[in-house]
Structures are given as structure tokens and as C-alpha cells.
Amino acid sequence: MRWLRSRLDRIAPHFEHGGRLHKWHPLWEAADTFFYSPSSVTGTAAHVRDAIDLKRIMMTVVIATLPCVLMAIFNTGLQANLAIDPAKAASLEGWRHDVIRWLGTGYSPRSAVADLVHGALYFLPLYIVTMVVGLTWEVLFAIVRKVEVNEGFFVTGILFPLILPPTTPLWQAALGISFGVVIAKEVFGGTGMNFINPALAARAFVFFAYPAAISGDKVWTAVPAGAAVDGFSGATLLGQMRVMTQPFETADFSWLRAFFGFEAGSMGETSALACLIGAVIIAVTKVGSWRVMVGAVLGTIGMALLFNAIGSQTNPWFGVPFWWHMVLGGWAFGIAFMATDPVTAPFAEKGKWIYGAMIGALIVLIRVVNPAYPESTMLVILFMNVMAPVIDYGFIKANVNRRRSRGAA
Numbered sequence: 346m347r348w349l350r351s352r353l354d355r356i357a358p359h360f361e362h363g364g365r366l367h368k369w370h371p372l373w374e375a376a377d378t379f380f381y382s383p384s385s386v387t388g389t390a391a392h393v394r395d396a397i398d399l400k401r402i403m404m405t406v407v408i409a410t411l412p413c414v415l416m417a418i419f420n421t422g423l424q425a426n427l428a429i430d431p432a433k434a435a436s437l438e439g440w441r442h443d444v445i446r447w448l449g450t451g452y453s454p455r456s457a458v459a460d461l462v463h464g465a466l467y468f469l470p471l472y473i474v475t476m477v478v479g480l481t482w483e484v485l486f487a488i489v490r491k492v493e494v495n496e497g498f499f500v501t502g503i504l505f506p507l508i509l510p511p512t513t514p515l516w517q518a519a520l521g522i523s524f525g526v527v528i529a530k531e532v533f534g535g536t537g538m539n540f541i542n543p544a545l546a547a548r549a550f551v552f553f554a555y556p557a558a559i560s561g562d563k564v565w566t567a568v569p570a571g572a573a574v575d576g577f578s579g580a581t582l583l584g585q586m587r588v589m590t591q592p593f594e595t596a597d598f599s600w601l602r603a604f605f606g607f608e609a610g611s612m613g614e615t616s617a618l619a620c621l622i623g624a625v626i627i628a629v630t631k632v633g634s635w636r637v638m639v640g641a642v643l644g645t646i647g648m649a650l651l652f653n654a655i656g657s658q659t660n661p662w663f664g665v666p667f668w669w670h671m672v673l674g675g676w677a678f679g680i681a682f683m684a685t686d687p688v689t690a691p692f693a694e695k696g697k698w699i700y701g702a703m704i705g706a707l708i709v710l711i712r713v714v715n716p717a718y719p720e721s722t723m724l725v726i727l728f729m730n731v732m733a734p735v736i737d738y739g740f741i742k743a744n745v746n747r748r749r750s751r752g753a754a
Contacts, residue, residue: 402632403496409626410503410682412619414468417612419457421511421567422464424609426454428568428577437572441466464511467567468612471506471518478519479505482526486535497536501525504544504682507613508675508723509551510559511567517555524550541730542689545723552723565609581610583674583719586662593664603672613678620677624685633685636694640701641680645670647702648709662713670709675722680704683722689730693740700736704729 429437434452444466445451450459479502480494487494505522525547530539552559566579573579582603589596602608606616614620627633649667657663670676684690684704691700704725711721 400496403500405630405632406500406627406682407503409623409632410507410613412622413507413613413616413678413682414503416606416616416619417507418464418468419460420464420606420608420615421467421612422460422462423454423607424565425463425467425511425567426452426460428566428573428579430572430574433572437569439569463567464612467511468506470515471509471511471513472503474515474518475505475522476502479522479526482523482531486531490535492535495536498526501530501543501547504613505547508544508548508611508678510564510610511612512564513551513558517551517558520554521547521551537688539688540734541727542683542686545683545727545730548723549727565611579609581674582608583610586665586673587716587719589661591661593661593669596661598669600669600672603669611675611678614675617672617677620681624677624681627681627685633681633687634690634697636697637685637690637701637704638680640698641684641705642671642701644702644705644707645676645709646705648706652709652713660713660716662716662719665713667709670712673712674720676708679708679722679726683726684729689733691733691736691740693737696733696736696740700729700733703732 429452431452441463445459445463448462450456450462452463453459479498483494483498501522505525506518509518525543525545529541529543529546530536533539548559558564562578562580562584564579565581566573566577568577568579582598586593586596586598603615604617606619608615624633624638628635628638646667649665649670652663653666655663680701684701691697707725707728708721711725712719715721
């Protein structure tokens with residue numbers, strides 16, 4: 346190498362002022378590359394740079410919710426149009442019905458345009474209020490902390506209206522999202538610091554603070570009082586099954602109708618198919634853990650089969666098969682979008698199996714043992730959010746003890 350450098354130094358005056366060849370000279374770089382660079386380079390993951398960041402993660406979740414958003418808008422309008430008595434449609438009052446008359450879309454449940462327009466007039470106001478109020482809190486906390494506004498709220502902002510009844514008052518939605526953002530997230534440090542899901546915390550606040558607006562049969566269908574057809578109840582499928590007295594096998598329920606989401610309920614939770622599409626997107630992009638999802642499925646199957654084997658002469662819920670539990674209420678939406686939240690789920694890979702399995706098993710357990718409260722998904726996931734650090738601690742402690750014993754040996 347000295348010999349080469351001496352030869353290069355001789356021709357340096359032709360290229361470098363002062364008679365010395367600078368170490369970054371092209372000729373010197375060429376020699377350095379020739380002698381020191383290998384003929385082949387490593388192509389393993391050690392040299393791969395991942396472009397994923399928080400913004401891309403959040404936008405991926407938002408994209409995954411789009412099938413649920415579309416179904417929420419369509420089914421909300423469909424259920425409302427099915428419930429409205431055509432003879433009373435002309436007398437309906439309110440700004441939504443003024444818009445429908447101005448657009449001329451009408452109230453026919455057979456018209457996809459009429460269903461989409463009617464549903465959008467309920468979903469979009471809730472979404473807009475959620476985004477405006479929630480982002481206001483995010484900006485205020487960012488100003489106080491002198492940090493950039495985080496994109497994490499866009500996920501909370503789309504999830505919260507999807508788990509609400511269409512008739513939720515806008516002011517209650519504003520209070521709920523304020524509680525979720527401020528109390529459940531920002532007081533703990535913001536995105537990534539919260540130990541419970543902010544959207545579920547917001548819904549829990551509305552549920553306990555204003556139970557009449559989020560429970561019962563009338564809140565799930567956006568139809569004004571006195572405008573419904575005779576005999577209309579508005580009960581969700583879970584509500585109908587809660588009062589059944591005959592064995593489940595003899596009940597006249599349509600699994601396919603429930604799977605596609607043509608039932609009353611929280612706007613974005615009715616369609617298991619839409620939730621399944623979102624779950625696939627989240628799992629394939631690795632934004633959420635597939636272990637949590639599979640664990641929840643296994644927990645649901647195991648607990649449902651156990652109750653099916655035990656049976657009951659007085660409680661028809663013992664006979665509900667596991668595939669029915671997966672299309673009822675908020676099971677599909679909760680497992681796809683809430684349980685997989687990487688912030689509130691365990692970090693240990695094996696812990697994610699336990700976390701998901703306990704969520705699935707507890708949902709079925711509460712539905713069967715306490716039929717008065719069949720929609721247990723929300724509180725079960727919140728409970729498991731609190732238990733996630735305990736699960737992680739158990740695995741960390743086991744790893745420490747294993748290494749300690751290995752070192753002693």
C-alpha cells in the first residue's frame with residue numbers, strides 16, 4: 346500500500362496543488378476501494394432500513410377501518426329507512442330530513458344512495474365533532490409541552506364514532522372524546538404512554554355517565570319518535586337473544602345477516618366481514634399482532650365449547666356456538682382494532698397469546714353467565730389493558746430467573 350501511495354504522490358501535482366495527494370482524491374479512493382472493499386456485500390436484514398414510522402402506522406390503521414366506516418354509513422341509513430313508516434316520512438322534522446328532501450334521495454331502504462346519504466348524516470357529524478374536539482385537546486397539550494402534534498389521535502378519532510350508536514348526542518360525544526384524550530392519554534404523557542385504549546375509555550365514560558343514551562333498544566336505530574312502522578322495536582341482535590326463552594337451536598336468527606352486518610347496533614361494529622378485512626390489513630402490515638387475534642379466537646372457541654358441553658335448561662346462552670359469538674356485538678371490531686393496540690397490549694410475544702385468549706374467553710363468559718349484560722367486549726378489553734403490564738412482568742421475571750440460574754450453573 347505504501348508503494349502504491351508513493352506512486353500516486355508522484356502524479357499528484359497534476360491533480361492536487363502542493364504536491365501531495367489528498368486522502369479523498371478520486372485516485373486514492375479508487376485504490377482504497379480496490380484493496381479494502383469486498384467483492385460481495387452482505388444482503389441480510391442487518392443492513393435493511395425500515396421506512397415505517399408512527400405516521401405510517403397510524404395511517405395504516407385508519408385505512409384498515411375504511412370498510413367499517415363504509416358499512417357504518419350504509420347500515421345506519423338502511424336500518425333507519427327500514428324503520429321509518431313511508432306514510433309518515435313527509436312529516437319528519439330536523440335538519441337531516443331537510444337535507445334529504447333537498448337532495449331528493451328519499452327514504453327507500455332499497456336505494457343504496459338513500460341509505461348512504463341518510464347514514465352519512467348521522468356518522469359524519471359525530472366524526473367531525475370527535476376530530477375537532479379531540480384535535481383541540483391534542484394541540485393544547487402539544488403547545489404546553491412544546492412538542493409536535495402527534496398523529497396518534499387520527500386512530501382514536503375514527504374508532505370512537507364507530508363504536509357509538511347513531512343517535513348519540515353530539516355534546517355527549519364531545520365530552521366522551523375529551524375524557525378519552527385528556528384523562529386516558531395526555532395525563533400519562535400522550536401517545537405511547539397510555540395504558541388503556543383512549544377510544545374505549547371515551548365510550549366507557551359515555552356509557553356510565555349517560556347510560557340512557559347508549560343502552561336500551563331505541564338508541565341503535567336513527568328513527569324519530571312516532572315515525573317508526575308498527576311493531577318496530579329497534580333491539581340489537583344481542584338484545585333479541587338476551588330475552589329469548591327457547592333453546593338457541595330453535596331460534597330464528599340469520600348468521601349470514603349478522604356476518605355481513607345488516608343488523609342494528611353501534612355503527613361500525615355490526616359487520617364482522619368489514620372487521621375481518623381490517624384485521625387482515627393490520628396483521629399483514631404487522632401494525633397489530635396476529636397472535637392477539639388468534640389467541641382471542643382460540644379463547645372464544647374454547648370457552649364457548651365448554652359451555653356448549655355443560656348445557657343448561659334455563660339459560661339458552663349455554664347453547665350459543667362459538668361462530669355466533671364472533672359475529673355478535675362488538676366482538677369482531679374489538680378484537681381487530683382495540684385488542685391489537687400495540688401500546689396497551691403486552692410486549693412479550695408469548696404474553697400476547699395469553700392476552701388475546703383471556704379477552705376471547707372473558708367475553709363469552711360474561712355473555713353466558715350474565716345475559717343481562719351480553720355486550721361485554723368494551724369492559725373486557727379495558728380490564729385486560731390494565732392486566733397487560735402484569736402479563737409482561739411475569740414473562741420478564743421468568744426470563745431473569747432463567748438467566749440467573751444459567752449463570753449460576
